[in-house]
Amino acid sequence: MTSPHSHRTSVATAKRTLPSDQVVGSMAETFKVLGDPNRLRIVIALTQTELCTLDIARTLGMSESAVSHQLRLLKALRLVRQRKEGKLVLSSLDDEHIEDLLRIGRRHATEAA
Amino acid sequence: MTSPHSHRTSVATAKRTLPSDQVVGSMAETFKVLGDPNRLRIVIALTQTELCTLDIARTLGMSESAVSHQLRLLKALRLVRQRKEGKLVLSSLDDEHIEDLLRIGRRHATEAA
DNA sequence: CATACGATTGAACGATTGTTCAATCGTAAT
DNA sequence: ATTACGATTGAACAATCGTTCAATCGTATG
Structure with a gap:
């Protein structure tokens, strides 16, 4: 016999850790927007x-x-900011957290499989 | 008149900063897998x-x-590890970087719009 | 004003995604 | 062996995605 296992308590514990649907949804949107190679580039x-x-x-x-x-997507999700200069629209990063995400994401991606 | 702008040099500069297709692709996969609400949960x-x-x-x-x-997806991308115990398959996080990503992603998501 | 250039828009398209459903596998208990 | 439970699989489906294309807008320059 192995150690006993109670589904009830595990579920109850895990449920408590989850942020609201709104927060999870917003987090997912942030990650998703970085999840396309061209957008990431x-x-x-x-x-x-x-x-x-x-x-x-x-x-x-x-x-x-x-x-x-x-x-437009990146701007809507506040990853990118834009300003106009003549007929040019100059884009730049809107948030200092983004570079942190890139750094950590890259570390995970380039780790030995 | 506004400041002059040379497309040539900007493009050349920007190109140098881009990681290889392989690295970018791998990074994008990592973000993408966190970009679905249920998977993120x-x-x-x-x-x-x-x-x-x-x-x-x-x-x-x-x-x-x-x-x-x-x-299965999370395991393939090395976010989750699994071990067997009787007829149960216990899953846990495979990488300490993941929690960093979650923390930063959450911070961005919950910032004032 | 007319032209050129940079930027944006919306419709349309194929491609990819995440889920459901039904069937099956594996292990432990009776 | 049979039953029950937890887990996995593959096909199929609707839904979403990212691009292209053509048209249009805005602004500076000839």
Whole structure:
């Protein structure tokens, strides 16, 4: 025989640790937006410099349109901020936490499998 | 007139900062797996205790099958580890970086919009 | 004003996603 | 051996995703 196991108490304990649906949903959205390679590349590129939409497109080999669509998402989730300069729209990171996420995510990704 | 802008140099600079496709892809996978509310809840629940598949299902109100599918993904990406005990499969977090990601992600998510 | 350039928009498309469902496997207990 | 329980699997489905394409907007420059 192995150690006894009570489903009841485990479930009750685990349930207590969960944040509200709203918080979980918001966290998931944040991670999800970083979960696409092109969007992630955009964010990484912006850790160095402010860039206009076209430069991002050229840097990543994406269409201007695709970049614009993604920037709108990134802005909506407060990862990216934008300012206008003439006919350019310059994008930059909006939040200092983002670079932390990138750093840790990269560490996990490049660890020995 | 505003400040002059050279696309050429901005693109060249930005390109240098980008990790390889392989690294970016792996990072994106890591974020993506945390980008689903149910999967994220599973991971959060496991920060506290080791849990069997059924307990996770009961805690989150998911079917056993759905949980099992997601655990396989989490295991493949090395977020979750599993050990057997009798007929139970106990899951726990596989990597200490994960909790850091959760903490920072939560901070960003709960910041004032 | 007309032109060019950078940016945005919305519809449409194929591709991917997460779940359900039913069937099956494995282990422990009777 | 049979039963019960926990876990896994694969097919199938609706839903969501990210891109392309064409059209349009805005602003600076000729």
